[in-house]
Amino acid sequence: MNVLNVPEPDFMQEEEIVLFSDSVGKWIDEHASPEAVQSWLANSSVPRELWNASGDAGLLGLSMPEEDGGMGGDYRHEVVLMRQLGWKGADHFGISLHNAIVMPYIWHYGTAEQKARWLPRLQSGELVGAIAMTEPGAGSDLQGVKTTAIKTGNQYVVNGSKTFITNGQLANFIIVVAKTDPSEGAKGTSLIVVETDGAEGFERGRNLHKIGMEGNDTSELFFNDVKVPGENIIGGGEGQGFIQLMQQLPQERLNIAVQGVAAAERGLQETLAYVKERKAFGKRVIDFQNTQFKLAEVKTKLTVAKVFVDHCMGLHLKGQLDAVTASMAKYWVTDIQGEVIDEMLQLHGGYGYMNEYPIAQLYKDARVQRIYGGTNEIMKLLIARTL
Secondary structure (H helix, E strand, C coil): CCCCCCCCCHHHCCHHHHHHHHHHHHHHHHHCCHHHHHHHHHHCCCCHHHHHHHHHCCCCCCCCCHHHCCCCCCHHHHHHHHHHHHHCCCCCCCHHHHHHHHHHHHHHHCCHHHHHHHHHHHHHCCCCEEEECCECCECCCHHHCCCEEEEECCEEEEEEEEEEEECCCCCCEEEEEEECCHHHHHHHEEEEEEECCCCCCEEEEEECCCCCCCCCCEEEEEEEEEEEEHHHECCCCCCCHHHHHHHHHHHHHHHHHHHHHHHHHHHHHHHHHHHHHCEECCEEHHHCHHHHHHHHHHHHHHHHHHHHHHHHHHHHHCCCCCHHHHHHHHHHHHHHHHHHHHHHHHHCHHHHHCCCCHHHHHHHHHHHHHCCCCCHHHHHHHHHCCC
């Protein structure tokens, strides 16, 4: 999709990336058709089989090295997948969280034994990943988590609760942010993996009912004296969790910006098709000057957003994307996403408020973008500290 007519950066024009994008688009057409997405919405979850099909198709572990059990690509491949899902309205599938958030923690910080034990199973779809950060009393404040993982002998005992966990109903591989030494604050934070299959004391709460992103399972999780092997601390040592989180959050925030642009591009394409067909007062809606002005504003804002996100992608590929720039991308793009989709819904008139029109779903889905991954208010605080 190039509804904005913005040239792709050189690193996204390489033949292998273009061919990969085409193949991903075809796979989504086959496995995540509009009819399939409607079933996700009805069931508040994607089918478990879709994860296995993704593994069979080589769509899991895209940016992980082959020698570690991945597909040997890089962040561009993750971007291709996120974009295609957004363009085709299949972005309720939590595959990019699995690929571009969960797996990098294991690859960057895992011991050799942890990589060998987990990455191939995450790549095949045997394991579905989630990361449990947020708690009922601690949202963007990661230093305020209350969940504990206390070492007893050669294992850890995990106690606490998490909420708003993406992939929470299906995930059987959960990275839990926990305090291994509650007296040390952030320095006492560790990341510990809970493999939930057969784990006594682990419970899934309800599949949370949301105003948007309904096709993705989002859950409460409860840990009641869950015993976890000592070798499940990511990196092999306690107290590294907060640093690990801070180092990986820039990519998570860039992911959100990439997804925001893709969803808004789809909104523009849907809106253009609608206003060219819909008539009012004897002429097409697109022939009204107000419509043209609004669409010009939308295209301009989205063009600026895409160019900035492409710039951030280039920095990230070179290892130069800092937390502040990623925060700028996350907050600004998601604000713009909300603004332009609201404008495009207005151009649909009453039909924009009807769920059968894609713009209505895009409108609902956009709202959470300003909340997860760190609220936009937190993003502004991070940016302001550099002034």
